[in-house]
Structure formats: structure tokens, C-alpha cells
Amino acid sequence: GDSVTQMEGPVTLSEEAFLTINCTYTATGYPSLFWYVQYPGEGLQLLLKATKADDKGSNKGFEATYRKETTSFHLEKGSVQVSDSAVYFCALTGTASKLTFGTGTRLQVTL
Amino acid sequence: DGGITQSPKYLFRKEGQNVTLSCEQNLNHDAMYWYRQDPGQGLRLIYYSQIVNDFQKGDIAEGYSVSREKKESFPLTVTSAQKNPTAFYLCASSQGYLNTEAFFGQGTRLTVV
Numbered sequence: 001g002d003s004v005t006q007m008e009g010p011v012t013l014s015e016e017a018f019l020t021i022n023c024t025y026t027a028t029g030y031p032s033l034f035w036y037v038q039y040p041g042e043g044l045q046l047l048l049k050a051t052k053a054d055d056k057g058s059n060k061g062f063e064a065t066y067r068k069e070t071t072s073f074h075l076e077k078g079s080v081q082v083s084d085s086a087v088y089f090c091a092l093t094g095t096a097s098k099l100t101f102g103t104g105t106r107l108q109v110t111l
Numbered sequence: 112d113g114g115i116t117q118s119p120k121y122l123f124r125k126e127g128q129n130v131t132l133s134c135e136q137n138l139n140h141d142a143m144y145w146y147r148q149d150p151g152q153g154l155r156l157i158y159y160s161q162i163v164n165d166f167q168k169g170d171i172a173e174g175y176s177v178s179r180e181k182k183e184s185f186p187l188t189v190t191s192a193q194k195n196p197t198a199f200y201l202c203a204s205s206q207g208y209l210n211t212e213a214f215f216g217q218g219t220r221l222t223v224v
Contacts, residue, residue, distance in 0.1 A: 007199070034212065043117075043201055043215030044154075085120075089153065099144065100211050103153035 002027045002094040006102035009087075012082055013109050021075040021105045023064075025089035033057075033066055033073040033090040038087045038104070047075075047088070080109045113138045117202050117216035122149035123224050124189070124196065132187045132219045141206060143185035147171060148199040157200075160185055180209065189221065197223050 007022040013027040049059030053068035090102040117138040146154040156169030160179040174193025205213040
């Protein structure tokens with residue numbers, strides 16, 4: 001079945017540091033890929049998405065590129081802020097049209 | 112405003128009791144989902160429904176039940192058969208097509224006392 005593997009956290013960075021959170025997936029066909037963000041005590045919000053190979057999703061300075069050859073969708077941001085502290089989830093929708101999530105990566109940004 | 116509403120935000124259950132978590136959406140979405148979130152384990156799919164009067168088991172359906180009698184409503188019952196129900200429960204909905212995003216409720220934190 002479909003699966004998503006994320007790098008384990010927590011990730012601790014200083015403000016203005018470069019962020020990479022790795023995500024790889026296993027799925028049949030051509031899944032759509034997503035990054036969601038969860039702030040403490042809240043539900044998830046969509047951060048960005050990509051629906052086909054080589055697409056780049058971007059939002060709020062975050063970017064991720066759909067790499068079919070490496071089955072990856074790594075999240076990057078050039079300069080993180082304290083307000084980016086949250087849990088980030090990589091996810092996909094496969095042929096069954098159900099969302100499958102990774103385990104989440106907690107990001108802590110310090111001054 | 113369109114959105115997805117879960118209630119209650121906090122719920123306490125005595126051992127041996129069934130409890131029902133509410134999830135309502137006014138987004139006219141076809142698909143709805145229930146996830147359970149535990150620390151360090153991410154989100155695990157309990158049940159999902161792609162159309163009214165139909166639903167499928169997810170990865171951890173044992174001890175849970177759902178119904179989908181109306182398009183806008185997808186309540187989850189945590190039964191006494193669920194051995195470790197204390198968790199954060201998230202409901203979501205989507206249009207149901209492959210590349211559309213899911214919208215999440217604010218969650219219900221269930222605690223067994």
C-alpha cells in the first residue's frame with residue numbers, strides 16, 4: 001500500500017537558518033503530494049502541494065519539488081522564523097483517493 | 112464561513128463507556144476522514160467515507176464505528192472495545208478527487224478517566 005517516510009525530529013534551528021525536511025514516498029500510479037503544518041493544539045493546514053512530476057509547490061517561503069525519479073518531496077525554506085515552529089507532515093493521495101501521512105517532523109526555531 | 116467543525120474540543124470518558132465525536136462540514140465535500148494522532152506516531156487513518164451511506168476501514172478501525180447518513184456529517188463512536196482510546200482525534204474532508212487538499216477540524220482530545 002501507499003506509505004510516506006519523513007525524517008525524524010525534532011529539528012532545532014536558529015532563526016534565519018536554512019531548513020530541509022526530507023520526505024520520500026511509496027505509491028502506485030501518480031500520487032499527489034502535500035505538506036501540511038500543525039500548530040500546537042490545532043488541526044492541520046495545507047502548506048503546499050504538487051500534483052505531477054517536476055511540479056514545485058510553494059507558500060510562505062516554503063518550497064518542495066515533486067521528484068518522481070527519487071520518489072521524494074523534500075520541504076525547504078531559506079530562512080526560518082520563530083513563528084515557523086510547528087509539526088510538519090508530508091502526505092500523499094494515491095489511487096484510492098485517501099490521504100496517507102508521514103509521522104510528522106517537529107520544528108523548533110530559536111532566537 | 113465554510114469549514115469543518117468538530118465537537119467537543121475536550122471529552123472525558125469513563126472506562127467501559129461508548130462516546131461519540133461529532134464532525135460536520137459545510138464545504139459540500141464528498142469525502143470525509145477520521146484520524147487518530149498520538150505523540151510520535153503521526154496521523155493514523157481510522158475510517159474514511161467517499162460518498163454518503165458508504166465508508167471503509169482505515170488502518171486502525173478496531174474499536175471504532177462510524178456512520179455517513181448525511182453528506183455533511185461523519186460522527187465517530189469510540190466503543191468500549193477500543194483498549195487505548197486516549198488520543199487526539201482529527202476529522203477532515205476533501206472533494207474526493209486525487210489532487211485536492213483536505214480541510215481539517217480543530218480536533219477533539221479524548222481522555223479516559
